Amino acid sequence: MSSVPQPPRWDVHRLPRARGRNFLVTGGNAGIGYFVAEQLAGTGATVVLGSRDRAKAEAAIGSIGSRVPGARVKHMPLDLADLDSLKASVDALGLDRLDAVVLNAGVALDRPPRRATGDGHELMFGTNHLGHFALTNHLAPLLTATPGSRIVTTGSFAAKSERLDLDDLQSTHDYRPKRAYARSKLAQMLFALELDRRLRAAGSTTLSVLVHPGGALDSLTPSRPPLHVRTTGERLSRLPLGLLVQGKDAAAWPAVQAVLDPSVHGGRMLSPRAFGLRGAPRIEPLWSHLADTTTAARLWTASRDLTGHDPTFTAPARSGGTEGPAAGPGEADASTG
Structure with a gap:
C-alpha cells in the first residue's frame, strides 16, 4: 500500500529559498516589520521596506545587510x-511584479486628544486600515501580474x-485611544478576509492571508543596533515573561510563513501556537466576529x-503555459531565517 506524501513540517529557522521574488513590507524599518524583512531577506528575495522615514529605513537596510550577506533590500517612501x-510611491517601485506584500505598518496612540490624518481621518483608523486599503488598490496590478501572489495582513490580539x-468608524463621537487602535486592527482583519472572498469570486490566484503576532516585548527582542538595543539587565528581568510572550523576532514568524509556505491558503489566520501569544x-x-460577512461587506463599502x-x-490572462514565480516557495534549498 502507498501512503500520500505529507508536506514537510514548517521550520521557522529553515526557510525555503526565494531568490528572484519581490516582497514589500510596510513598516519594515522597525519592530516586528523589521524582523519580517530580515527573515525574508535571508531567503535571497528582494525585500522592499515601505517607510516614510528614509533615515530609519537606511538604518534598517544596514542592519539587515550586516546579518544577511548579499541581502537585496531597498526603501520605498x-x-x-x-x-x-x-x-x-507604488509607481516609484519600478517593479513589473510583486510576489507578496505584508501590510504591517501601524500607529498606536495611548492618550487623547484625537488626532487626524491630512485627509481628515482619525489617525489610527486612517493609517492602519484606510491607508492599507488604498495601498492594496494601487498594488493590485503588480500582484495580479504575479501568479500565486499573496497579501498578508497583520492583525492584533487586541482586536479579539x-x-x-x-x-x-472614525471615533468621532466617543474617542478612547486604546479602543480606537483595537478597532482599527479589527477593521484590517475584516478587510483581509473580505478581500480573500472577493479574490476567490473573481477567480484570482492572489491569496489574502491574515496573521497576528501574539504578544511581543522589546525586552525579549534581540538587539539590532542602532534600531533597538537590549541591555543584559532588561533581558534577565523579563525572562519569566518569556513563558507567556515572546520577542518581536518570533512575532514575525506568522507573517513570514504566510508569505512563503506553499501549503497556506487564503482566508486563513496564522498565529503563535501557544494560546495565540507565543511559539x-x-x-x-477564526474568531467568531471575524466570520461576520455582513459587517465585513459594510466596512468595505464604507472604506471605498x-x-x-x-x-x-x-484572474490573470492565460498564455501558452502556466508560469509560476521565478523561485517558488517550496524549493528544497533552505536558509536560516
Missing part, C-alpha cells in the same frame, strides 16, 4: 496617512474583544467611500 501620495461601530505559527480558527478606491483583482 510610504506615508499611509497621506492617501494621495500612495500611487506615486472589540467590535466595530459602523456608525462611528511557532499555526492555523488558528472614504478613500475613493475599490481594490479589484481579476
